[in-house]
Amino acid sequence: MTPAFTVVVPTVGRTTLSTLLRSIDACPPPYPAEIVVVDDRPGSPPPLDLPTTDLPTTVVRSGGRGPAAARNAGWRHAGTEWVAFLDDDVVVGSDWTLRLAEDLDVAEDVGATQGRIVVPLPGHRRPTDAERGTAGLAGARWITADMAYRRATLAEVGGFDERFPRAYREDADLALRVCRVGYRVVGGHRRTVHPVRVDPWFASLRAQAGNADDALMRRRHGRRWRELIGEGRGRIGSHAVTTAAGVLGLAVFAPAGSRLRSFGVGAAAVWVAATAEFAVGRLLRGPATSAEIVRMAVTSVLIPPLACAHRVRGARRARRTVREPAAVLFDRDDTVIVDVPYLSDASLVRPVAGAASALRRLRGAGVPVGIVSNQSGVAIGLITPEQLGEVNARVVQLLGPFDTVQVCPHADRDGCGCRKPAPGLIRRAAAELGVDVRRCVVIGDTGADVGAAVAAGALAVLVPTSRTRAAEVESARRTAMVAPDIESAVDLAMGAMR
Numbered sequence: 001m002t003p004a005f006t007v008v009v010p011t012v013g014r015t016t017l018s019t020l021l022r023s024i025d026a027c028p029p030p031y032p033a034e035i036v037v038v039d040d041r042p043g044s045p046p047p048l049d050l051p052t053t054d055l056p057t058t059v060v061r062s063g064g065r066g067p068a069a070a071r072n073a074g075w076r077h078a079g080t081e082w083v084a085f086l087d088d089d090v091v092v093g094s095d096w097t098l099r100l101a102e103d104l105d106v107a108e109d110v111g112a113t114q115g116r117i118v119v120p121l122p123g124h125r126r127p128t129d130a131e132r133g134t135a136g137l138a139g140a141r142w143i144t145a146d147m148a149y150r151r152a153t154l155a156e157v158g159g160f161d162e163r164f165p166r167a168y169r170e171d172a173d174l175a176l177r178v179c180r181v182g183y184r185v186v187g188g189h190r191r192t193v194h195p196v197r198v199d200p201w202f203a204s205l206r207a208q209a210g211n212a213d214d215a216l217m218r219r220r221h222g223r224r225w226r227e228l229i230g231e232g233r234g235r236i237g238s239h240a241v242t243t244a245a246g247v248l249g250l251a252v253f254a255p256a257g258s259r260l261r262s263f264g265v266g267a268a269a270v271w272v273a274a275t276a277e278f279a280v281g282r283l284l285r286g287p288a289t290s291a292e293i294v295r296m297a298v299t300s301v302l303i304p305p306l307a308c309a310h311r312v313r314g315a316r317r318a319r320r321t322v323r324e325p326a327a328v329l330f331d332r333d334d335t336v337i338v339d340v341p342y343l344s345d346a347s348l349v350r351p352v353a354g355a356a357s358a359l360r361r362l363r364g365a366g367v368p369v370g371i372v373s374n375q376s377g378v379a380i381g382l383i384t385p386e387q388l389g390e391v392n393a394r395v396v397q398l399l400g401p402f403d404t405v406q407v408c409p410h411a412d413r414d415g416c417g418c419r420k421p422a423p424g425l426i427r428r429a430a431a432e433l434g435v436d437v438r439r440c441v442v443i444g445d446t447g448a449d450v451g452a453a454v455a456a457g458a459l460a461v462l463v464p465t466s467r468t469r470a471a472e473v474e475s476a477r478r479t480a481m482v483a484p485d486i487e488s489a490v491d492l493a494m495g496a497m498r
């Protein structure tokens with residue numbers, strides 16, 4: 001049986017919306033339970049001009065808060081198992097509903113299925129810069145131009161992050177969180193055409209605002225965020241070098257013969273070379289018409305400083321708005337699993353009550369999770385490295401994947417720098433995740449866990465058990481936070497960066 005689905009289309013009232021709705025109307029059954037058009041125009045605009053179709057269509061208002069907020073308003077309105085998001089400037093294929101129904105017939109662990117985006121390009125010449133930008137959608141992972149999510153999956157991770165103000169990165173952020181919780185995002189067979197936009201002359205300059213969203217991604221998901229969403233290196237590093245060379249090159253205006261002036265000449269030469277390389281690279285991929293040459297020359301001068309300015313603005317904003325910790329690192333024994341002294345038998349692994357839901361909540365919020373564990377049983381020969389590996393694998397089987405697992409196999413007498421309360425494990429975990437250790441929270445059941453966190457510069461939450469000494473709890477009340485259970489500890493961690 002075909003699972004029921006709702007189509008959600010956020011719009012700012014573009015005329016392309018009518019073409020989209022007609023293309024859905026022309027599809028064969030199964031029909032959507034509802035089409036939710038989310039009107040995201042600010043203020044009190046006149047009603048949308050919608051075509052007359054046979055489809056049950058509802059208009060929901062979201063008040064100009066951006067596509068993330070508009071899509072959230074749409075799926076929250078929907079009552080079906082699946083929600084198919086479409087951008088308002090696409091046209092669905094003639095058998096789209098039929099193919100979508102096939103795409104939705106998937107295993108329970110599939111949280112989302114993505115449509116195939118086709119971008120028709122002019123055949124008689126190379127695409128312009130703007131056309132290449134749109135064509136990039138065809139290969140992009142996780143974009144919401146045609147993406148169907150399970151409603152329950154959206155609810156579990158809290159939907160789109162409304163701190164992303166434009167249609168950029170909010171889709172990758174959502175998919176990343178959905179995958180962290182343990183769902184798969186798969187490619188479907190339905191096809192949707194995304195016509196090439198008629199972009200204004202300055203479109204490539206306007207697109208630089210996306211650098212602010214990259215800064216938010218960096219703050220939310222650490223230095224490795226591009227790798228996590230399957231993207232290559234960005235250009236911001238070379239833009240920063242070009243911009244710095246341009247600023248330093250202003251020293252060419254220093255008095256003739258001064259050392260400052262010769263320095264300026266050198267910097268200006270770097271700026272000219274870097275800008276030329278950027279402009280030529282863009283031009284070579286497009287049509288060499290005189291209009292395109294002028295456009296590439298002018299925008300290639302302006303893009304690097306503009307990109308840097310947006311990145312700095314975004315980083316400042318992210319520092320203000322991101323309250324979540326950069327990572328939460330858990331002690332293992334008596335924190336996420338019930339302690340069995342020198343545990344070497346994987347069949348004895350038992351999660352602590354609440355651990356699974358606490359971890360799921362963090363993953364859904366996009367917060368990386370890790371384990372930092374002392375295992376001196378290895379040093380004194382009570383646990384073999386293989387047994388340790390089997391126990392940790394069982395922990396993952398029961399509680400889901402951890403983004404980093406750091407284990408100290410040494411004993412006290414080894415004098416290592418990683419056995420808690422030394423800070424080594426915490427520092428190593430932060431380094432592997434590519435996050436600032438000062439924005440990490442360590443959750444553990446002993447004074448050594450708190451001590452290691454404090455020594456590394458991280459925050460700590462102690463969750464005492466009956467074996468935790470009163471003095472350790474007292475000390476933690478002064479230097480860290482104390483919570484009665486793992487779920488309350490995660491509550492504290494989520495608000496710890498305020």
Ligand SMILES: [Mg+2]
Binds near residue numbers: 331
């Ligand atoms: Mg412990």
